[in-house]
Amino acid sequence: MSELPAKPVKKPKRVLPERFVPYKGVWVFIEHEHGHVHPVSWELLGKGRELADKLGVELAGVLIGAPGPKIAALAKETFAYGADLCYLMQDAVLHDYRNQAYTAAITTLVNTYQPEILLLGATTQGRDLAGSVATTLLTGLTADCTGLEIDLADRSMLSSRPTFGGSLMCTIVNLATRPQMATVRPRVMPLPVKDPKRSGQTFRLVEHALDLAEESIVTKVIDFIPDSRADKPQLAFADYIVAGGRGMGKPENFDLLFSLAKTLGAEVGASRPAVHAGWADAERQVGQSGKTVRPKFYLAAGVSGAIQHRVGMEGADVIAAINVDANAAIFDFSNYALIGNALELLPALQTAFAARLAQTRARATRSTSQEDESN
Amino acid sequence: MHIAVCVKQVPDSAQIRVHPVTNTIMRQGVPAIVNPFDLFALEEALRIKDRTGARVTVISMGPPQAEDALRKCISLGADEAILVTDKAFSGADTLATSYVLAAALRTLHEKLPLDLVFTGKQTIDGDTAQVGPGIAIRLGYQLLTYVSRIAKIDVQNRRIVVERRAEGGVQVLESRLPAVITMLEGSNTIRFADMPGMFTAARHETQHWNREAIGITDLTQVGLKGSPTVVAQVFAPKPKAVKALRIEGETPAAMAEAFVEKLFTDYPQLEEALLEHLDQLAAQEQQS
Numbered sequence: 001m002s003e004l005p006a007k008p009v010k011k012p013k014r015v016l017p018e019r020f021v022p023y024k025g026v027w028v029f030i031e032h033e034h035g036h037v038h039p040v041s042w043e044l045l046g047k048g049r050e051l052a053d054k055l056g057v058e059l060a061g062v063l064i065g066a067p068g069p070k071i072a073a074l075a076k077e078t079f080a081y082g083a084d085l086c087y088l089m090q091d092a093v094l095h096d097y098r099n100q101a102y103t104a105a106i107t108t109l110v111n112t113y114q115p116e117i118l119l120l121g122a123t124t125q126g127r128d129l130a131g132s133v134a135t136t137l138l139t140g141l142t143a144d145c146t147g148l149e150i151d152l153a154d155r156s157m158l159s160s161r162p163t164f165g166g167s168l169m170c171t172i173v174n175l176a177t178r179p180q181m182a183t184v185r186p187r188v189m190p191l192p193v194k195d196p197k198r199s200g201q202t203f204r205l206v207e208h209a210l211d212l213a214e215e216s217i218v219t220k221v222i223d224f225i226p227d228s229r230a231d232k233p234q235l236a237f238a239d240y241i242v243a244g245g246r247g248m249g250k251p252e253n254f255d256l257l258f259s260l261a262k263t264l265g266a267e268v269g270a271s272r273p274a275v276h277a278g279w280a281d282a283e284r285q286v287g288q289s290g291k292t293v294r295p296k297f298y299l300a301a302g303v304s305g306a307i308q309h310r311v312g313m314e315g316a317d318v319i320a321a322i323n324v325d326a327n328a329a330i331f332d333f334s335n336y337a338l339i340g341n342a343l344e345l346l347p348a349l350q351t352a353f354a355a356r357l358a359q360t361r362a363r364a365t366r367s368t369s370q371e372d373e374s375n
Numbered sequence: 376m377h378i379a380v381c382v383k384q385v386p387d388s389a390q391i392r393v394h395p396v397t398n399t400i401m402r403q404g405v406p407a408i409v410n411p412f413d414l415f416a417l418e419e420a421l422r423i424k425d426r427t428g429a430r431v432t433v434i435s436m437g438p439p440q441a442e443d444a445l446r447k448c449i450s451l452g453a454d455e456a457i458l459v460t461d462k463a464f465s466g467a468d469t470l471a472t473s474y475v476l477a478a479a480l481r482t483l484h485e486k487l488p489l490d491l492v493f494t495g496k497q498t499i500d501g502d503t504a505q506v507g508p509g510i511a512i513r514l515g516y517q518l519l520t521y522v523s524r525i526a527k528i529d530v531q532n533r534r535i536v537v538e539r540r541a542e543g544g545v546q547v548l549e550s551r552l553p554a555v556i557t558m559l560e561g562s563n564t565i566r567f568a569d570m571p572g573m574f575t576a577a578r579h580e581t582q583h584w585n586r587e588a589i590g591i592t593d594l595t596q597v598g599l600k601g602s603p604t605v606v607a608q609v610f611a612p613k614p615k616a617v618k619a620l621r622i623e624g625e626t627p628a629a630m631a632e633a634f635v636e637k638l639f640t641d642y643p644q645l646e647e648a649l650l651e652h653l654d655q656l657a658a659q660e661q662q663s
Contacts, residue, residue: 031542033541033542033543034543038542096546097541097546098548099508099511099518099520100517100518103512123542124520124521124540124541124542125541125542127504127505127508127520128508128518128520128521130505130508131469131503131504131505131506131507131508131509131512132508132509132511132512132518134469134470134505134509135470135473135505135508135509135512135513136512138470139470139603140468140470140602140603140604141469141470141503141505141604142604143501143502143503143504143505144502144503158607163606163609164500168609168610168611169609169610169611169612170606170607170608170609170610171606171607171608171609171610172604172605172606172607173604173605173607174603174604174605175603175605176602176603177603218517218550218551219517219519219548219549219550219551220548220549220550221546221547221548222536222547222548222549223546223547224541224544224545224546224547225538225544225545225547226543226544227543227544227545239648239652240649240652264649264653265649265652265653265656282561288502289499289502296645296648296649297645297649307611307612310612317642317645318638318642318645320634320638321619331618331619332614332619333612333614334619335617335619335620336619336620336622336634336637336638337619337620337621337622338622338630338631338634339621339622340627340630341627344627345627345630345631347627348626348627348628348630348631348632349631349634349635351628351631352628352631352632352634352635353635355632356635356636356639356646357646357649357650357653360639360646360650361650
């Protein structure tokens with residue numbers, strides 16, 4: 001599993017080999033469970049659109065599931081998120097996610113229509129499926145990519161991901177087989193804007209039948225217990241996050257973050273060292289081995305800024321960082337640097353935010369009431 | 376009943392450091408450990424052993440020094456340890472790794488038929504979670520990933536019921552043996568090695584299997600040659616194009632005030648969105 005040879009292999013300049021020519025198009029597996037598409041699939045269509053345009057090929061959604069009006073509606077939605085066509089496979093055996101049936105479905109489609117790139121979300125379903133599909137097809141698969149690009153010289157996909165425990169990045173290529181497969185974690189790519197009436201575009205639906213009898217599928221789903229969402233932190237989709245790292249010193253100091261979070265209506269995040277030290281729940285971990293987030297505002301307190309943390313949060317719109325060390329790596333990718341002691345600055349920030357927000361509110365109320373009077 | 380547990384020796388990534396000036400990885404003194412996710416798989420296998428007297432074989436592909444990781448598994452209670460090691464296997468990506476491990480498991484199965492193969496959810500160095508599914512496909516075993524609980528095993532009738540972490544909930548799956556199970560972290564509490572276990576481990580002779588031992592003749596399937604994916608480049612990410620703006624202030628309070636002022640001057644829409652967000656939260660609270 002160490003996909004890292006001791007020395008990086010220098011990629012020679014080369015052209016597309018003859019045997020790869022039949023493989024055309026970028027595919028995105030559309031993951032859905034209980035009638036809802038996982039947002040990561042739309043995010044991947046956004047990225048897939050870029051790759052397809054660069055290659056001058058079509059972008060396809062791959063949708064498989066039980067027959068019905070629901071799945072037909074989802075196929076239309078792939079168009080709104082940028083797909084040119086959608087491969088649809090409807091069969092009762094595809095009702096619940098099961099590795100054997102879904103692997104058979106995807107590999108049948110790939111062998112029939114031959115895409116050059118196949119992208120899946122790095123969810124529990126996507127990773128289960130991607131590993132099986134890649135092994136069945138005997139092709140290369142790169143997990144948890146944070147960047148995807150095209151090298152037009154040989155039409156290969158350059159997949160970037162953190163390596164060495166998140167201390168460095170690496171670029172992985174597949175020069176040997178097609179399709180080129182990659183998984184990308186939720187929230188790594190931005191969500192594209194949904195456009196139900198893409199002008200000048202027509203949408204194609206390609207239906208393909210699955211030849212698989214229920215009797216030949218060994219594993220049966222006998223129950224599904226949905227999660228109770230109530231108490232879990234919803235970090236991945238939070239718009240405001242205040243996070244703490246090793247610089248917070250001790251677990252009690254996380255109270256300062258929770259207190260500031262209350263003022264901002266924010267979620268509390270934590271770096272890997274803080275989680276490993278037991279100062280915060282694993283649910284709160286931001287980074288390559290935790291959650292990827294894309295908030296409007298991210299405040300990092302006492303976080304050094306290791307790559308494995310960075311890849312989890314650099315998609316934030318605005319990043320502010322507090323650190324005593326003016327040379328901390330976190331300042332390389334922050335908008336604002338507050339150089340100082342987090343334990344002093346956090347309460348000060350809470351006061352300053354509360355005062356400012358109250359002031360703005362009061363001004364807004366005053367101007368509305370003035371308007372009322374003038375009416 | 377015979378259970379194989381696949382483990383990997385990994386560098387303790389929490390202790391890897393990057394040289395601040397040269398930006399190269401400092402590997403010296405980084406201890407090698409058993410991949411922490413694999414220990415949950417081993418523990419689950421050992422619990423089945425405790426209940427049923429199953430035989431547990433640990434297996435690892437790696438260099439000769441990976442024997443230490445296997446010895447650790449013996450100290451915890453595994454019966455047998457096999458190191459699959461051959462120069463030809465080095466540089467393998469996940470596809471080439473699953474090829475070798477599947478060949479080794481087939482060889483093991485011929486000696487004593489296998490009922491279950493356990494792996495960890497993923498490794499902490501590769502983080503791919505691809506080798507478990509790869510082994511299952513290559514062996515034609517049922518694949519059960521992210522298992523949080525084994526509810527039932529019926530060896531006579533070859534049935535197994537597990538709970539599997541899925542998106543938004545838990546799937547309860549009924550399947551057939553032999554199966555490959557990748558175990559979710561935190562699904563059990565890992566035991567400590569006791570004194571007799573440590574003595575056993577110290578005396579234990581790990582078997583070394585090379586490519587001939589597991590019947591591999593096609594060298595294009597293993598190691599670097601058998602790996603479609605290659606690392607083209609290793610790099611440190613670039614700093615953001617715009618340098619972080621340093622906020623000045625004599626006291627923490629002054630710095631905090633200056634920051635909030637600057638933040639909302641630069642991003643007025645952020646302040647609007649934040650106020651709206653707080654209003655929504657307040658409204659939600661009133662409702663409940």
